[in-house]
Amino acid sequence: MAIIARARAMRKALTPPEARMWVQLKLLRAQGFHFRRQAPFRGYYLDFVCFNRRLVIEIDGVTHAIEARANRDRVRDAVLAGEGFTTLRFDNAAVRDDLDGVMAGVMSALEALPTRSLRDHPPHEGEGES
Template structure:
């Protein structure tokens, strides 16, 4: 069922996710161009997708996979703790989370796509 894709996300989170989609970072836009329209092995990815209390950068429901892109803001100890807790909560829902640095997308997109492919049920 489609509602299972959101894991109880609030209406406010959907509004926030829409705002994030309208202001995606350069790294997110670059990866999105490679994921959108089922371009990666026919899998459908959603950008800025609400899940529970969070907005995932990218989500593939068929693979139960979240992809997060991290810029320098994620380098602070407080943010790293928040990210680890968020990953734990999402993984408790049975969803795998993989993280890339923004630089991975810009400097080695093919390796990032290969890593994502390894998580897809091909």
């Protein structure tokens, strides 16, 4: 239960760039792309994930440029890649200053990735808020 509680708390405390990105990703539902935010997966909390396309989107603040954090991000991305996920990373400035470009990159990735079956998705435990 602690994992679900933490994910819920993280969903309520999105950074301004994450909140801005979430608004855009929710609009993609009309096109059949369903994203979850702050979804727990294999010991990580994924900023945004579309399970049926195995696409993870991470919005990185300035701390991700620090070498130790960048190394952890590389390990995390490798673990996710081993599970069949593609990870896109955007920094806060890109979301703030070029949201159209960020979303074009997201759409390009979504269109290039194959659709997975529903049984490949983990359950939506604890994600009831929009």
